[in-house]
Amino acid sequence: MNFTEILCFIVLFLVLPILISGFIRNLKARLQNRIGSPLLQPLYNLYKLLQKSETISQDASPLFRIVPALNFSIMLILAVLVPWLPFHFSLPGSEIFLVLYLFAAMRFFSIIAALDTGSPFSAFGASREATLSALTEPAIILSLVALGIAYRTSDLNEIFSFSQSHGLMQVSIWLLSGAGLFLASLVELSRMPIDDPTTHLELTMVHEAMVIENSGPNLALIELAYNLRLVVYYGLSAQCFMHALAVLFTIDHATYVLLSILAIFILAFLTAAIESFAVKLAWRNNPEFIAYALTMSLLASLAAIFQSAFASLSLGNLGAFL
Amino acid sequence: MHFSAPYPIYFGVAPLSLFLDPLAAIFVLLLLTVTMASAIFAPSYLRHLTGKINQSYFWINMILFIVGMLMVLLSANAVTFLVFWEIMSLSSAALVASDFSSHKAHKATIIYLGATRIATSLLAIGFLWYYSIFSSWNFVDWKLNSESLPAAILVALGLCIKAGIWPFHIWLPYAHPQAPAPVSALMSGVMIKVAIYAAIRLFVLPGSGSEELAYLFIALGMISALWGIVFALIQTDLKRLLAYSSVENIGLILASVGICLWAQKTGMKEIALISFVAALFHSINHGIFKSLLFLSTGAIDSAMHSREMKNLGGLSKKMPWTSFAFLVGAASACALPPLSGFASKWLIYQGFFTIPCQWHGKAMIGISLVSIGLLAFLGGLALACFTKAFAISFLGRPRSAAINHAKEASPSMLIAQLSLTLITVLMGLLSPQIISFFSLVYQSILVPEEAAISGFAKFVGPSLPLLPLAIVLTLLTCIIYYSVLFRKRKQLKLSMTWECGYGGLEPTMQATAGSFSHSIATIFAPILHYSTRFQISGKDRRHFPEQIQVETEISSLLESSIYSPIINSVRLLSGHFSKLQAGSIHLYLLYVFITLIALLTLGAKS
Numbered sequence A: 001m002n003f004t005e006i007l008c009f010i011v012l013f014l015v016l017p018i019l020i021s022g023f024i025r026n027l028k029a030r031l032q033n034r035i036g037s038p039l040l041q042p043l044y045n046l047y048k049l050l051q052k053s054e055t056i057s058q059d060a061s062p063l064f065r066i067v068p069a070l071n072f073s074i075m076l077i078l079a080v081l082v083p084w085l086p087f088h089f090s091l092p093g094s095e096i097f098l099v100l101y102l103f104a105a106m107r108f109f110s111i112i113a114a115l116d117t118g119s120p121f122s123a124f125g126a127s128r129e130a131t132l133s134a135l136t137e138p139a140i141i142l143s144l145v146a147l148g149i150a151y152r153t154s155d156l157n158e159i160f161s162f163s164q165s166h167g168l169m170q171v172s173i174w175l176l177s178g179a180g181l182f183l184a185s186l187v188e189l190s191r192m193p194i195d196d197p198t199t200h201l202e203l204t205m206v207h208e209a210m211v212i213e214n215s216g217p218n219l220a221l222i223e224l225a226y227n228l229r230l231v232v233y234y235g236l237s238a239q240c241f242m243h244a245l246a247v248l249f250t251i252d253h254a255t256y257v258l259l260s261i262l263a264i265f266i267l268a269f270l271t272a273a274i275e276s277f278a279v280k281l282a283w284r285n286n287p288e289f290i291a292y293a294l295t296m297s298l299l300a301s302l303a304a305i306f307q308s309a310f311a312s313l314s315l316g317n318l319g320a321f322l
Numbered sequence B: 001m002h003f004s005a006p007y008p009i010y011f012g013v014a015p016l017s018l019f020l021d022p023l024a025a026i027f028v029l030l031l032l033t034v035t036m037a038s039a040i041f042a043p044s045y046l047r048h049l050t051g052k053i054n055q056s057y058f059w060i061n062m063i064l065f066i067v068g069m070l071m072v073l074l075s076a077n078a079v080t081f082l083v084f085w086e087i088m089s090l091s092s093a094a095l096v097a098s099d100f101s102s103h104k105a106h107k108a109t110i111i112y113l114g115a116t117r118i119a120t121s122l123l124a125i126g127f128l129w130y131y132s133i134f135s136s137w138n139f140v141d142w143k144l145n146s147e148s149l150p151a152a153i154l155v156a157l158g159l160c161i162k163a164g165i166w167p168f169h170i171w172l173p174y175a176h177p178q179a180p181a182p183v184s185a186l187m188s189g190v191m192i193k194v195a196i197y198a199a200i201r202l203f204v205l206p207g208s209g210s211e212e213l214a215y216l217f218i219a220l221g222m223i224s225a226l227w228g229i230v231f232a233l234i235q236t237d238l239k240r241l242l243a244y245s246s247v248e249n250i251g252l253i254l255a256s257v258g259i260c261l262w263a264q265k266t267g268m269k270e271i272a273l274i275s276f277v278a279a280l281f282h283s284i285n286h287g288i289f290k291s292l293l294f295l296s297t298g299a300i301d302s303a304m305h306s307r308e309m310k311n312l313g314g315l316s317k318k319m320p321w322t323s324f325a326f327l328v329g330a331a332s333a334c335a336l337p338p339l340s341g342f343a344s345k346w347l348i349y350q351g352f353f354t355i356p357c358q359w360h361g362k363a364m365i366g367i368s369l370v371s372i373g374l375l376a377f378l379g380g381l382a383l384a385c386f387t388k389a390f391a392i393s394f395l396g397r398p399r400s401a402a403i404n405h406a407k408e409a410s411p412s413m414l415i416a417q418l419s420l421t422l423i424t425v426l427m428g429l430l431s432p433q434i435i436s437f438f439s440l441v442y443q444s445i446l447v448p449e450e451a452a453i454s455g456f457a458k459f460v461g462p463s464l465p466l467l468p469l470a471i472v473l474t475l476l477t478c479i480i481y482y483s484v485l486f487r488k489r490k491q492l493k494l495s496m497t498w499e500c501g502y503g504g505l506e507p508t509m510q511a512t513a514g515s516f517s518h519s520i521a522t523i524f525a526p527i528l529h530y531s532t533r534f535q536i537s538g539k540d541r542r543h544f545p546e547q548i549q550v551e552t553e554i555s556s557l558l559e560s561s562i563y564s565p566i567i568n569s570v571r572l573l574s575g576h577f578s579k580l581q582a583g584s585i586h587l588y589l590l591y592v593f594i595t596l597i598a599l600l601t602l603g604a605k606s
Helices: A003-031 A041-051 A063-081 A096-116 A120-151 A168-188 A216-248 A253-277 A283-312 A315-321 B022-049 B055-074 B078-096 B103-134 B149-163 B171-178 B181-204 B211-234 B238-266 B269-304 B320-333 B340-358 B362-394 B401-405 B411-429 B431-446 B450-463 B466-491 B513-523 B557-580 B585-605
Strands: A055-057 B002-004 B017-019 B493-495 B531-537 B547-553
Touching (some): A041 A216, A055 A063, A063 A096, A063 A216, A096 B340, A168 A216, A168 A253, A216 A253, A216 B466, B055 B078, B078 B181, B149 B181, B149 B238, B211 B238, B211 B362, B238 B362, B269 B320, B320 B340, B340 B362, B340 B431, B513 B547
């Protein structure tokens, strides 16, 4: 990684989280014939929250304030480890299972913090979050494992590098994994159709209900970590789609970077569109939606297995295998 | 190291014979660590049980139990193994029965004794069978081939019962809540690992592997893992929850042993190595963090005289150190990096993941893919289970008045817990070193190809940078905490938890263990027989209910539809058989006579 790339990464890392969530909000407003808030509204909100003083529950333990800081730092580490942009730091910890369990660690602590105040609302949110994440985890892991099988490594840097052989099978693996990851990330990020982040009723929400007791700088950290998580997830699935594209066409690096950023915006556009046109699913129908993500990831892994079968077998003994 | 007792010390057919190799040494180390912690913990823990438990009875059985486990780990032949296995089983049964007066303890002891009897008889038959094939009692001479496979399966089933593998796990959730906390720690942390140790010694060390046994282990292991964690999730008694979670972990370990056997059979040296190290490392890790969790639960028990989560809540303010220890244990059980639980879970994942990468064996690829998905699912469920266990007991508002009088555990109890906490953290941070040490153990015993070992070492070192991760994470958290939150501490306002302006939150107005796990329990309703009933009463019951009652009902599918019918029919049969024992000497003489005739005719035939 050279100097310009590091600079690019830092700029995008600072700008995109704010920009994407502002973009989704603004676009949703436009789709509903409203003017909407400015693109940088999330930044203004964060600034406002950081200035405010905090009010916390008297039942809360010290964990309640440590967790936002801890989760935000885990998220910062993840943003460096996960190849969500076309630049790679080639750090040693960029590994499928480590990355996924770091995400799990964030979830662990946010559930604990939600239960800390003894608020029934945040407990609802926490219970739902626990259920949803248990159901989505297989989809996410299998999407990434499919890529891992295709390239025979669990190192994300190696998987998301371009030194790999090209083939039509690869395109389908990348596309299916990307789709699986995107659908799963809608659940992970508590977006529609699983959770509506804009209702006024905490009883029906997941993420917003969990953080109902947080305020001020404490809440700012949570919001910031959430925005970062959003771009990391979207960026990862955007990279999957981009790799499919790179298998088909030869693209020079600068265009590729621009297209990657565009892909993240397209996914954000899709999210806004889904949130404007779809309705929230009833709670008991959520597993069915998650099943789509799981199906995508299973298909991706099957494709990966067949691909390695083609790679390791000549046409002669392929018949014997089938 | 090998030791054989001189001639007069004989167990009938074979001498008392012991030996110590690196594998046994690792398990002995685990045993001694957990024993040390339990021994430090026990004296002040037993104080709250004064009057219920006879101290000398407890200590005598405890010593027998520990010596039994130690000798089982060290035994070099089947007869020595079986003798000390019996001492281990019976003394632990006596410890489960420590509280003579309680009816529950009676039931638990009977169930546990029943399970150990069946386990021992399966082992005995299996060992005799082995002897008839190899005409030696020494474990070293026992090979795993098509001839000895039936014997191996019998022994494996016997070990599975002891390890608490589905469908034989029934005794765990009964025995653990009855046993005193240090005993639970030893039973769950070490005793069930002794069964795994025996499985490794008998089936993995011969080096030839076996596909049949591998499939059996993987299937039983994965089913126990799922079954265990689902049941753990819905428990409301902390100790039962931990017992079921042991079923999950032991299942994962057994599945790893299965992968290792399969890989040995098919010649995938690297996978065999990975899954061997995974099984070994996870056994040790689980031994440590589960003992830690059991000891913390014991500390709660001695402070509160209750382990029911409905009576707990808000304990972290009264018992900060205990809650810290429990949190670390819970995080390790959820396999959160950088703790030890993650390092071994990561190896288990790698064992499954390498199979499709190296392309070998059609059925196995499907199995490994499904297992990876299942492992992820189990991880999510474990997360739900342990966040619930920690948060409902230690956070929130106190659910009973007794909590206001709760005190932090005594210093000796804290030392025991915190030393195990430290070990869990250190084992996570030093995991690359520990993993390469364990792979040397495998090498020293089995001598696989050099290439596999060096490839393995290269692959573990860079992918598991837990120590740098932990350092960076701690630094970042401190910086962010101090720069964003700490400087605002003076402006911090304390207020009540938001209650919709309803006026005062009562302790019951928060999530309970049951309500937290409700949404997952409904998914598994068929195997849990899970059902909820609501009853809302009052004049205008829709808007102003006077009384709301919620009742949940759970029973295990396995217990209600398989075990109860079997037990009932055995009871019925034994009722008939008891008529044979009429108490008349004439009748008994007749039996003797008939037996004699029968034996003579049998002898005449051969």
